[in-house]
Amino acid sequence: MSTPKAMQQPLVLRLSSGTFLAIWCLLAAFPIFWIAVMSFKSPVDAFADSAWDVILGPATRAGGDGLSVLDVIFGLVVLYFAIRWAFTRLPGWVRHYCPPGLIALGWLVGALVYAIAFVLIFLGLLPMILGALNGILGPLGTPVLGMTTEHYVAVWAENEFYRNFLNSMLVTAGVVTISLTVGTLAGYGLARSGSDLAFWLLIVALVFRALPHSVLVAGYLPVFINSSEILAPIFGEGAPTLYGQPWAVIAVLVSINQPFTIWMLRSFFQNIPAELDEAARVDGCSHFQAFRRVIMPVMWPGVITTGLFSFLLGYNDFLVTALLLDAQNQTMVPAIAGYFNRETTTTDQVEAVAAAVSITAPLFLLVMVFQRQIVSGLTAGAVKG
Amino acid sequence: MKFKTFAAFVGPSVFMMLLFIAAPLVSVFIQSFQVTQPILEQVEVETCTPGFLTQTCTTEIKTVPILDENGKMITETQWVGLQSYRNVLQMDKFWAAVGNGSWNQIMQIDFWKALRFTLSFTLLTLPLVIGVGLAIALAVNNATRSIRGPIIFISLLPFIITPVIGSLSIYWLFVGDGILTTMMERWTGTNISMFAQAWTIELLMYFYRVWHVAPFAFVIFYAGLQTVNMDTLESAVIDGASRWERLRHVIVPHLMPLIIFIALIHLMDCYRVFDEIVGFRSQAHVISLQWLTFDFMTPDDAGNRAMSRASASSMLTMIGIVILLILPLRRTWRDHKGSAH
Numbered sequence: 001m002s003t004p005k006a007m008q009q010p011l012v013l014r015l016s017s018g019t020f021l022a023i024w025c026l027l028a029a030f031p032i033f034w035i036a037v038m039s040f041k042s043p044v045d046a047f048a049d050s051a052w053d054v055i056l057g058p059a060t061r062a063g064g065d066g067l068s069v070l071d072v073i074f075g076l077v078v079l080y081f082a083i084r085w086a087f088t089r090l091p092g093w094v095r096h097y098c099p100p101g102l103i104a105l106g107w108l109v110g111a112l113v114y115a116i117a118f119v120l121i122f123l124g125l126l127p128m129i130l131g132a133l134n135g136i137l138g139p140l141g142t143p144v145l146g147m148t149t150e151h152y153v154a155v156w157a158e159n160e161f162y163r164n165f166l167n168s169m170l171v172t173a174g175v176v177t178i179s180l181t182v183g184t185l186a187g188y189g190l191a192r193s194g195s196d197l198a199f200w201l202l203i204v205a206l207v208f209r210a211l212p213h214s215v216l217v218a219g220y221l222p223v224f225i226n227s228s229e230i231l232a233p234i235f236g237e238g239a240p241t242l243y244g245q246p247w248a249v250i251a252v253l254v255s256i257n258q259p260f261t262i263w264m265l266r267s268f269f270q271n272i273p274a275e276l277d278e279a280a281r282v283d284g285c286s287h288f289q290a291f292r293r294v295i296m297p298v299m300w301p302g303v304i305t306t307g308l309f310s311f312l313l314g315y316n317d318f319l320v321t322a323l324l325l326d327a328q329n330q331t332m333v334p335a336i337a338g339y340f341n342r343e344t345t346t347t348d349q350v351e352a353v354a355a356a357v358s359i360t361a362p363l364f365l366l367v368m369v370f371q372r373q374i375v376s377g378l379t380a381g382a383v384k385g
Numbered sequence: 386m387k388f389k390t391f392a393a394f395v396g397p398s399v400f401m402m403l404l405f406i407a408a409p410l411v412s413v414f415i416q417s418f419q420v421t422q423p424i425l426e427q428v429e430v431e432t433c434t435p436g437f438l439t440q441t442c443t444t445e446i447k448t449v450p451i452l453d454e455n456g457k458m459i460t461e462t463q464w465v466g467l468q469s470y471r472n473v474l475q476m477d478k479f480w481a482a483v484g485n486g487s488w489n490q491i492m493q494i495d496f497w498k499a500l501r502f503t504l505s506f507t508l509l510t511l512p513l514v515i516g517v518g519l520a521i522a523l524a525v526n527n528a529t530r531s532i533r534g535p536i537i538f539i540s541l542l543p544f545i546i547t548p549v550i551g552s553l554s555i556y557w558l559f560v561g562d563g564i565l566t567t568m569m570e571r572w573t574g575t576n577i578s579m580f581a582q583a584w585t586i587e588l589l590m591y592f593y594r595v596w597h598v599a600p601f602a603f604v605i606f607y608a609g610l611q612t613v614n615m616d617t618l619e620s621a622v623i624d625g626a627s628r629w630e631r632l633r634h635v636i637v638p639h640l641m642p643l644i645i646f647i648a649l650i651h652l653m654d655c656y657r658v659f660d661e662i663v664g665f666r667s668q669a670h671v672i673s674l675q676w677l678t679f680d681f682m683t684p685d686d687a688g689n690r691a692m693s694r695a696s697a698s699s700m701l702t703m704i705g706i707v708i709l710l711i712l713p714l715r716r717t718w719r720d721h722k723g724s725a726h
Contacts, residue, residue, distance in 0.1 A: 009527065013628070017524040024521055025539045027596065031554040032542055034564075038557065051564045182397045189394025197388075201395065203714065208406050210653040210706050214678035215699035219409020221682055222416070222692055255405030258398050287390045316547040318660055319675075323682055333549055337663060353557060356550045367541050371534075374541060378604045 032360065039354040040147045043346035046353065057146025067145045071130050078126060082118050083368075090114055151347075151354035161355060164335040167246060168315060171331055174250035175314035176307050179257050184303060186258075187265025188291055192274065202266070205259035213256060213319050220252060224324060244326035252320055257313050261306055264377065268302030269295070305377035308370055315363070332359050410703075417469055417696035421462045469697035496698065499677045500705075502587070506673070507655040507709075510594045514651055515644055517595055518602025523632075525603070526610050537604070544600035552593050552664025556580075559589065583670040590661045590671070598654070602647050609643045610636070649713050656706055674702045 037055060038046040044059040053059075067075070090110060098106030155161045190198050223230065224242040242248040272295065280290040315333075322334035330338075336359065339352040367374065428449060433442040475494045482490035492498050525536055543551060558565045559579040570577050579585045613636055621631045637644075659675040662668060668676065681695035 017527045021524045028543050029539050035554045049567045186395040186398030189391050193391045212657040212675045212702050214675045216409045218695045218699045219413040252405055255401045258402050318549050333547055356553055359550055363545050371538055375604055
């Protein structure tokens, strides 16, 4: 597309807008990049005065953990191809080996296998080969960049962060599945009904979306703590105490998320032409059959996008999970608050940093894979209001 | 669509919202007028310690909670009217401070402190988010097509990062002798500690929020910019409009619905500001309304949660959000009325 001559911009403007973009990208990425760097250094380096020391990590190197020039080059090459093949080759493999019908499952298995293979090669095979090579090569093989994974080992193995990770996964998976199931039905109903009732439901949902979550939690907390007494007349002796139960938190998060979900899915369903289900109705389908046979096959882009935002809500939540879950069932984000409450030594602090990076890594992958869906989801919500 | 089918479709969703949003609201409303306390009784306790010749015995009157047969405290719930609201608002101290004309004394009271921060946080970040978002969108729109993808990728990172982690990542840059603090100290030659006084923490919080939300505004504005009518722009050029005038009179009016949308979402989200307080660990200096409620609900050292005060403060928070939303909602209602006729 060529721009008309009158629209072309003077050099100064182009330069300044380019500079502005560069500064913005630096600002956007720097804090995240920096905590990732810090998490690989020994405490002395991570909190060093000079930025250069943090990056090169002399104290970490002196401790015996370092990467040589060769390590860095090889590591980057492997990383580059791993990411590249994930986007170019992996889809082909999945399509090739997977029976048709089960493509979603195939993707899950494929991604898992790929991730395991990557970890085995990157953390198992590569250090062995490079260790041998470094010994031979002399100057190229001497460590220059301090780097250690001890904090990750400490966080995941010794502090049992994987428990929190599993809890997070449980809560997030529950939130995504249930809120999509309930939300698609409601979104479809709202999109296809032009009644005043539908309008009022949407407005009430908008007001609900504005509620601070602490207001709602103030309502749940006493009921949840005493729920075994309150529910005893109905369920008898086995009435559960809802406080500390992951599934109670899932129900709460799903409901908190419902207003947003139905708004978003409604705007997606409005983009699916109503003639489609009308045609199915003429052929003798009921509303539910039309939804099941005609709408469901074409609704996946919208559902995936909405699912991403439900995922973010469940995964990122602090307030609800911190108040409604007890220590055993704690998810990752509130668990990290526990780290800095007892953060007394700098080692604890760097471990907290490593935990924070561990929480961020899945989100990073998420943006990489689903960037297009996230953008389309943001805009769909806005354009339809 | 018949009402019955409609009800079947939206039923589960409405049921969940009623059970987990509407019902808690009602129960919070009721709780805010009640206080639940353990029933106390006074008992005379005689404690004897072995002594020479005779035991030394002292009797004293102790206040202890009555226990039921399971060893649990028996609690009773009383209607106290507006007592909890009074405890939260502390109007007597407030009026005394107003009488003295002392702003600082008002800011000693938690609720007013939180209200002041929440409001200034919401209102100050709003124009910044819209401005920065629009600026990034315009700049990306200017950039060559091939680098737009990576820029959008990098820009999305601050938006989807867990808010607590995002604020922590900025906290770690500035805490103690973090590298940015050291850098600023080198420039100014003075000793700086960013987390020792309220106003620097607040500045960092404003920065964090703009950093976190600007990408959202950016993506939406960017999508809006793709649909700007090129003919209108060209005729503006022919009419001799400068670049600034074109932005002011063609592009911004075109984006106006989006600006309102972002403003609305931002008002809702900012009013709930909470994660920053946790991430920056600022509770000693800066607190927000939602944090106040959270704090009342967190068990204290004795394991008690101040539920009635939490309910009162959350009702007060609610009133605030209703006031903020009245204007936009009236607008939507008028639009709906207008479109119906």
